[in-house]
Amino acid sequence: MIKGVRVDYVAILQEQVQSMWTGFIAILPNLAIALIxxxxxxxxxxxxxxxxxxxxSKSRMREDLRQLVETIVRLGIWILGIMLALIIAIPGFTPTGLIAGLGIGALAIGFAFQDIFENFLAGVLIMLREKMRIGDLIEVEGVLGKVEKITLRETYVRxxxxxxxxxxxxxxxxxAVQxxxxxxxxxxxxxxxVSYDADLExxxxxxEEAMKTVDAIVEDRPIIVYAQEFGGSSIDFLVQWYAQSAQRDLRQTKSEAIxxxxxxxxxxxxxxxxxxQTNYFAEPLRIEHSEAKDKAAD
Structure with a gap:
């Protein structure tokens, strides 16, 4: 404090609060319009x-692309609406001023939301590519299921x-996604x-004749039956066929084939x-009988 000068802190505080309140009252109409x-x-x-x-819906666009179009439309309208509301509510606000004001903070925000931006870009690319549609049965990183929904950040797999x-x-x-x-x-x-004494032909x-009786097998694809290897107790045949790719169809067809x-x-x-299983011993085995067991047997 300078000697001879007395500062009235209470009056300064009251003046600042009064100024803030007056400014708030002045922008209330702008805030109301921004809310509208x-x-x-x-x-x-x-x-x-x-x-x-x-x-x-009238086009042949895939479901995931339809969701992407809806998301982009909704996101674009909300960005424009929020920017317009900020311009009305805050006098002197401009989008270029917001970008310039972020400065180094934009870099920090970029690092903080790196995963979100990465998933966002990956979601757009997944929706744009032709493969992996909604309803497909996929397997990735040990997860096997049906794609239910694809958003810009995550994919729902049932x-x-x-x-x-x-x-x-x-x-x-x-x-890699299967x-x-x-x-x-x-x-x-x-x-x-089949047993070793069977006629392999x-x-x-x-x-082959048995596989032809299975109705669920696709008829225009070949049925393959090949003798593969000498098993421990049998000659093993590899039997291959084609069926509808739905998981339930595969299980049902395999059951009918067996x-x-x-x-x-x-x-x-x-x-x-x-x-x-055959066991071989290096020395002959001795079988011993106790006298008590022999008497009990008599």
Whole structure:
């Protein structure tokens, strides 16, 4: 404090509070108009999304691309509405001033939201590419399920056991994704073992005839039956066929194929042996009998 000069801090504080209150009262009309602009933005966004949905539903656009169009329309309208509301509510506000004011803070924000931006870009690229549509059965990083929804940040995968897994888009974009339903049909296989004393030519013919009785197998694709290897107790045949690529169809067709093969081999008298294990000992085994057990046997 300068000698002889007395500062009235209470009066200065009151003056600043009064000035802030007066400024707040002055911008109340602007705030009201800004709120109205946000409300109109909400209405326009809903209306625009409905129009976009009607237009895209009439086309042959994929479901994930339709969602991308709706998201971009909604996001664009909200960005314009929020910018207009800020211009009305804050006198002197401009988009260029906002960008310039961020300065180094923009770099910090970029690092902080790196994962969000990465997933956002990955989501756009996933939606734009032709493969992996909604409804496809996929397997990625040990997760096997059906794609239910793709957003700009994450993908919803419903596993076959009915659990829902939400995966970041960057995981699906960076890692190998197996699309099991990319084609309408998919190959399946089973190993069939026959006894060593069986006629292999006859066994192969019986298996082929049995597979032809399975209705779910795609008829225009070949049925492959090959003797593969000498097993521990059987000669193993590899049986391959094509069926509809849906997971339920694959399981059902495999079940019908196994039943048909078993029925055909039984009718032909060809045995499907149990696993047999042979033990070899370096020295002959001695079998000892106790006198008590011998007397009890007598």
């Amino acid at each position: 602009v946000l409300f109109l933005t909400w209405l326009v966004a809903r209306f625009a999304v409905r129009i976009a949905n009607k237009l895209t 596993q076959l056991s009915n659990e829902l897994t939400i995966m970041p888009n960057s995981m699906l974009f960076k890692n 699309i099991l339903t990319d084609d309408t049909v998919r190959r399946n296989e089973v190993i069939v073992g 006859e066994a192969q013919r019986v298996i 039943k048909a093969i078993k029925k055909g081999l039984d009718a032909a008298g060809i045995g499907i042996p149990f696993p047999i």
